[in-house]
Amino acid sequence: MSSNAGTLFRITTFGESHGGAVGVVVDGVLPGMELSEADIQPDLDRRRPGQSRLVTQRKETDTVEILSGVYNGLTLGTPIAMMVPNLDQQSGAYDDMADTYRPSHADYTTEAKYGLRAVAGGGRASARETIGRVAAAAIARKMLAQHGIKVLGWVSQVHETVAKVDADTVTLRQVEADPTRCPDPDAAARMTVAIEGARSDGDSLGGTVTCVARGVPAGLGEPVFDKLEADLAKAVMSLPATKGFEVGSGFSAITMTGREHNDQFVPGPDGHPHTVTNYSGGIQGGISNGETIVMRAAFKPTATIASEQQTVTRDNAPTTLSAKGRHDPCVLPRAVPMVEAAALLVLADHWLRQRALNQ
Numbered sequence: 001m002s003s004n005a006g007t008l009f010r011i012t013t014f015g016e017s018h019g020g021a022v023g024v025v026v027d028g029v030l031p032g033m034e035l036s037e038a039d040i041q042p043d044l045d046r047r048r049p050g051q052s053r054l055v056t057q058r059k060e061t062d063t064v065e066i067l068s069g070v071y072n073g074l075t076l077g078t079p080i081a082m083m084v085p086n087l088d089q090q091s092g093a094y095d096d097m098a099d100t101y102r103p104s105h106a107d108y109t110t111e112a113k114y115g116l117r118a119v120a121g122g123g124r125a126s127a128r129e130t131i132g133r134v135a136a137a138a139i140a141r142k143m144l145a146q147h148g149i150k151v152l153g154w155v156s157q158v159h160e161t162v163a164k165v166d167a168d169t170v171t172l173r174q175v176e177a178d179p180t181r182c183p184d185p186d187a188a189a190r191m192t193v194a195i196e197g198a199r200s201d202g203d204s205l206g207g208t209v210t211c212v213a214r215g216v217p218a219g220l221g222e223p224v225f226d227k228l229e230a231d232l233a234k235a236v237m238s239l240p241a242t243k244g245f246e247v248g249s250g251f252s253a254i255t256m257t258g259r260e261h262n263d264q265f266v267p268g269p270d271g272h273p274h275t276v277t278n279y280s281g282g283i284q285g286g287i288s289n290g291e292t293i294v295m296r297a298a299f300k301p302t303a304t305i306a307s308e309q310q311t312v313t314r315d316n317a318p319t320t321l322s323a324k325g326r327h328d329p330c331v332l333p334r335a336v337p338m339v340e341a342a343a344l345l346v347l348a349d350h351w352l353r354q355r356a357l358n359q
Helices: 037-047 091-097 107-114 120-125 127-145 185-200 228-237 250-255 332-358
Strands: 010-014 021-027 080-085 150-158 207-214 242-247 265-267 273-275 293-299 309-312 318-321
Touching: 010 127, 021 127, 037 127, 037 332, 080 127, 107 120, 127 150, 127 332, 150 185, 150 332, 207 332, 228 242, 228 293, 228 332, 242 250, 293 332
Parallel strands: none
Antiparallel strands: 010 021, 021 080, 150 207, 207 293, 242 293, 265 273, 309 318
16 A cells, blocks of 8 residues: 655555554755744644544644654664554444445455455544655745745635635634634635534535645746655645645636736746746746736535435445444535645645755
8 A cells, every 4th residue: 555655745644544553754854943832733634533623623732752763863874763642433334334435435345455444433544544644744834935835725615615715825823813724704604614514414525725835936846757746746636535626717617718818927026936826836837937826725524424325235245334433524624724735735846856856
């Protein structure tokens, strides 16, 4: 099972949802950078379950421990291993699913590939696997911030409610002001009502996370197969429950003409060309152009729901299932730090690749 990603900034995640722990090994972190658990924990706190009534009520502190690669508060340049224990498993809630496949979940496909699966919590298919990605991305966040690169995501849509957000000015404080992580207060209120209604009805909702990367210099990304948006798409689409990815104008570009869509260049005050518009989303020809990178990720409604659904058993016999356990009625609030993590990991990797090219 592939569990790693990246070329120079490389991660390997490990652990199952209801195993003893989950975590990550990070290769490629430059030596001499100050690093402690306090740098990692804030991002994990944004991802953890039980943080509001809108998400799963599994009670986990998600407290990270750095096991290697740091000495006297400084990175050594050697692999950094981090671990988060699983403390609140309720594996008995999955007993009824041992011989039954949850609709639109990874149960059947995982078993078809490997011949067996970790029933409790979905194993590696659980969003709990992303703890390792978020922890590794916290290191990438600190490294990139030292070079003026900052990444921020927010919930821009839940079901039919679309937020109005200025991508150029939105702040982390605005995003974190509401449990939905939607910085539009009116839209956030409507999202809350919709999510709570879905939970009460034994159902779930999907939506969209928008993410921006500011301060990215021109030149990151590789032509052809390792284009920056291609690697961003792979990282985002490897997150659980993702179903769509866009950069810049995305699919709306088909409604525009070339004259309307082209980002015309003007001389910039910093001595570099800048664009009047940003339909390219900060990437042209697979390489960053110095403008803000803008991307969006679409998440499906949570697959595991309490409503009765038609399914089959391992013996291919028809049956019905009303899933038990604690599940997010909408993954969007907790998906924000996951999308940020995907962007941070890719940008850190390509930043190191560009640094190596210029040395």
